[in-house]
Amino acid sequence: MQNPKHGFATRAIHDGQQPDAQTGAVNVPIYLTSTYQQEEIGKHKGHEYARLTNPTRDALEVSLCSLEGGTSAHCFASGMAALTALCTMMRAGDHVVCSDNVYGGTSRLFNQVLSGYGIAFTYVDTSDPANVARALRPETRLVHIETPTNPMMTLTDIAAVAEVCHASGVELSVDNTFLSPYLQQPIALGADIVMHSTTKFLNGHSDGLGGVLVGTRPEHAERFRYVQKCTGGILSPFESYLLLRGVKTLAVRMRQHDANGRVVAEFLRRHPRVRQVYYPGLAEHPQHALALRQQTGFGSMITIETGSRENANALVRRLRLAVLAESLGGVETLVCHPATMTHAALGAEGRARLGITDGLLRLSVGIEDVADILADLDQALAGMP
Numbered sequence: 309m310q311n312p313k314h315g316f317a318t319r320a321i322h323d324g325q326q327p328d329a330q331t332g333a334v335n336v337p338i339y340l341t342s343t344y345q346q347e348e349i350g351k352h353k354g355h356e357y358a359r360l361t362n363p364t365r366d367a368l369e370v371s372l373c374s375l376e377g378g379t380s381a382h383c384f385a386s387g388m389a390a391l392t393a394l395c396t397m398m399r400a401g402d403h404v405v406c407s408d409n410v411y412g413g414t415s416r417l418f419n420q421v422l423s424g425y426g427i428a429f430t431y432v433d434t435s436d437p438a439n440v441a442r443a444l445r446p447e448t449r450l451v452h453i454e455t456p457t458n459p460m461m462t463l464t465d466i467a468a469v470a471e472v473c474h475a476s477g478v479e480l481s482v483d484n485t486f487l488s489p490y491l492q493q494p495i496a497l498g499a500d501i502v503m504h505s506t507t508k509f510l511n512g513h514s515d516g517l518g519g520v521l522v523g524t525r526p527e528h529a530e531r532f533r534y535v536q537k538c539t540g541g542i543l544s545p546f547e548s549y550l551l552l553r554g555v556k557t558l559a560v561r562m563r564q565h566d567a568n569g570r571v572v573a574e575f576l577r578r579h580p581r582v583r584q585v586y587y588p589g590l591a592e593h594p595q596h597a598l599a600l601r602q603q604t605g606f607g608s609m610i611t612i613e614t615g616s617r618e619n620a621n622a623l624v625r626r627l628r629l630a631v632l633a634e635s636l637g638g639v640e641t642l643v644c645h646p647a648t649m650t651h652a653a654l655g656a657e658g659r660a661r662l663g664i665t666d667g668l669l670r671l672s673v674g675i676e677d678v679a680d681i682l683a684d685l686d687q688a689l690a691g692m693p
């Protein structure tokens with residue numbers, strides 16, 4: 309729950325993280341224990357076994373719940389583990405509507421694993437809420453969206469889609485990984501559940517995997533706690549600590565990511581060798597007005613079209629500062645080639661449908677000195693044929 313008296317940056321540092329009652333330690337300790345002493349049969353201090361609860365993870369869950377404005381948060385071993393836990397709300401025969409342009413691992417989980425359990429998935433362009441309304445069926449239980457989408461940076465109007473969902477008694481989950489709660493608050497806009505790959509901006513230092521589900525109803529808390537206990541895909545104490553530590557600086561990091569993102573996007577927009585820039589912060593982005601309305605910043609995820617795989621490869625081979633790697637949201641600038649990395653599982657046809665060409669590169673602009681990032685990109689672009 310939020311401490312409503314405090315602002316975001318204060319809550320990121322203090323919520324769930326009071327000094328240790330026994331020792332006064334300012335930081336939440338890493339509780340490396342698999343079990344807990346019980347005083348007598350049926351009497352314990354609130355912890356029985358570490359798959360169920362761990363004080364380090366508990367503190368993290370309180371913190372993330374506060375930042376997303378939910379009523380519960382449950383952490384898992386990765387973003388995919390969190391999404392899998394979310395999908396345990398479904399039963400055979402249920403139907404899910406999903407944004408057509410999501411992280412490749414999301415559609416892979418849905419198509420290659422969960423469809424085998426009798427759950428049906430329909431993919432639509434959720435940037436038009438009418439498409440969502442048309443795709444709903446009597447057996448639809450969930451609409452799952454990513455905004456901005458990965459990697460095409462298309463936005464979905466969260467409030468409008470929430471209205472469509474709620475009119476039919478369907479829940480809306482939002483993958484808020486690309487913006488973090490600092491730049492976008494899906495629950496305040498009407499979403500029922502928020503999920504993250506905490507591996508990205510929430511952790512912020514490219515040193516730990518994780519995932520979280522933030523719920524808004526008692527049934528969410530009950531279900532996700534129960535799934536943690538039954539399936540065991542929980543976040544470890546050490547990774548919980550890393551994430552707590554990362555989250556403390558989320559506000560300052562996101563401010564710098566956002567500032568650097570804007571400068572880099574403008575530089576790329578003007579660069580003669582870049583054919584197209586996808587960034588909701590640019591005035592020419594078709595959903596710039598929506599970005600201004602539903603986000604408090606534009607973030608640092610930028611996708612560019614270089615024209616061909618050869619051009620993209622020539623660029624990344626010359627990078628000296630930015631790193632060619634999967635993932636995003638770290639303090640360092642990362643560059644990814646969606647066609648062979650995040651969206652390889654879609655196949656050539658699936659990628660073509662979404663406009664994911666072999667020449668696309670996705671940048672996660674870090675918080676280095678922006679002049680150094682620009683200089684690196686400039687010299688790398690100069691080597692492009």
Ligand SMILES: Cc1ncc(COP(=O)(O)O)c(C=O)c1O
Nearest residue numbers: 386387388411483485505507518
């Ligand atoms: C938007 C988004 N959602 C979910 C995931 C999956 O998270 P993880 O890699 O932590 O399992 C990713 C990973 O790249 C992602 O980018």
